Amino acid sequence: MPFVKPFRKRRRSTNKAESLGAQIIGDRIARTKKKRKVGDEGTADDALDVTADGYVPADQSEKIFKYARELQDDEEKDAGDAEEDEDPADAGEGDDDDEEDVELEYSDTMSMKSQFTDLCSMPDIDGELDPEDERILNDMMPTSFVQTRNLADMILEKIREKEEKKAKQDREDARSEAGSETGSRSGPKFDPKVTKVYKAVGTMLSKYRSGRIPKALKLLPHMQDWEELLLLTRPHNWTPHAMYQATRIFASNLNERMAQRFYQAVLLPSVRSWMKETKHMPPHYFMAIRKAIFKQKAFIRGFLLPLVEEQDCGLREAMVVGSVLQKTSIKVVNAAVAMAKMALMPYSGATSLFLRVFFDKRYQLPLGCIDAIVQHFGSQLQHNPSSTYQLPVLWHQCLLTFLQRYKNELTPDQIYLINKVINKHNHYLISSEIRRELMPIMQRLAKDKDKAAKTGKSKGKGN
Structure with missing residues (x-):
């Protein structure tokens, strides 16, 4: 179907068209305009009367010329006053300004500094600035937009701040230790109110089961004489729940050295006394020991090694602490130091148990630690030369675990020493397993020895 353009009605003009004759006569005759009314903003002289020929009358032309001469x-006069006020040195700059009064376009590569210097070199309009305003302006306007600090400067500054902070912390620790030593000798005197508060805290902790902890206990690690104030609370009377909460607070707020003193003076005696009295370990003491490992160096020096050194650590206590160590991750360095220290101590059942726990973690031990452990097992030849003396099963189990983990890292001398110890102190079940672990290494050493002997003989014949 073809497209049909819709019909639209044209609107009729309201103004009637003039005839052709009227238009011709109208173009020949000039029409007069209405005169502007005189208002508040103008005067009667401002209105111009134009004749039919398009000229201004003579009287009005004279007024116009007179007004123009007054303006000129x-x-x-204003130009003459301005020239008198200017200095002679600045007289020559006016021409340059007139010549250079051109709007310039700056490229993106142009330095912003040049634009700021052009603005700063503009003459002062209102006179000199006040000293305070000038100082503020200088602070807000940088002298250079070029970066003066590089990455090396920032790294050196951070290192310097860290060293200063560490030196300050060491000075504070030394000062606190000196203060605690002098205070323990002279007996620090506290305010009666402080003494009363911490005695009340001790009474509350002796009955604590759950709930909020007194704020005085939370503030205790931040005080200089925290050990003396802690003794006022009588920690030996605390419940296991209170000991767990206190261990959390002190382990997270004290440094390694202070935490070690807390573990050795408070946590370890409390755990051992509870185990001797009740013959079992409450779960809160178990969690407290686990929280104490948060500071690993402090735990090893303040809890684990003193426990082994006392030589009266029962196997029950060692099994509980060993289970905590087994479930917790410890750094290789700290574990190696602990094993080396325990290997140099006199033998006890707790030593074998703790060493076995560390062996099962399969650390990559340094050679010095391995040598100390081998000497620990070889010392039984000197202390117990008689073959009738029977070593405990824990000792044989510890030696078997050690060989299963580190037999490939032993030297020939160390292997011969261990073989000699096994032949001297034999166990009817475990020693056969130990010999089975050593057999491949012994055969390899024998083959290497035979090869060395054959090569030596061949060289002797050749000579």
Whole structure:
């Protein structure tokens, strides 16, 4: 179907068209305009009367010329006053300004510094600035937009701040230790209110089961004489629940050295006394020991090694602490130090148990630690030369675990020493397993020895 353009009605003009004759006569005759009314903003002289020929009358032309001459005289007078106020040195700059009064376009590569210097070099309009305003302006306007600090400067500054912070912490620790030593000798005297508060805290902790902890206990690690104030609370009377909460607070707020003193003076005696009295370990003491490992160096020096050194650690206590160590991750360095220290101590059942726990973690031990452990097992030849003396099963189990984990890292001398110890102190079940672990290494050493002997003989014949 073809497209049909819709019909639209044209609107009729309201103004009637003039005839052709009227238009011709109208173009020949000039029409007069209405005169502007005189208002508040103008005067009667401002209105111009134009004749039919398009000229201004003579009287009005004279008024116009008179007004123009007055304006010209005023401008010349202002220009003369401005020249008198200017200095002679600045007289020559006016021409340059007139010549250089051109709008410039800056490229993106142009330095912003040049634009700021052009703005700063503009003449002062209102006179000199106040000293305070000038200082503020200088602070807000940088002298250079070029970066003066590089990455090396920032790294050196951070290292310097860290060293200063560490030196300050060491000075504070030394000062606190000196204060605690002098205070323990002279007996620090506290305010009666402080003494009363911490005695009340001790009474509350002796009955604590759950709930909020007194704020005085939370503030205790931040005080200089925290050990003396802690003794006022009588920690030996605390419940296991209170000991767990206190261990959390002190382990997270004290440094390694202070935490070690807390573990050795408070946590370890409390755990051992509870185990001797009740013959079991409450779960809160178990969690407290686990929280104490948060500071690993402090735990090893303040809890684990003193426990082994006392030589009266029962196997029950060692099994509980060993289960905590087994479930917790410890750094290789700290574990190696602990094993080396325990290997140099006199033998006890707890030593074998703790060493076996560390062996099962399969650390990559340094050679010095391995040598100390081998000497620990070889010392039984000197202390117990008689073959009738029977070593405990824990000792044989510990030696078997050690060989299963580190037999490939032993030297020939160390292997011969261990073989000699096994032949001297034999166990009817475990020693056969130990010999089975050593057999491949012994055969390899024998083959290497035979090869060395054959090569030596061949060289002797050749000579």
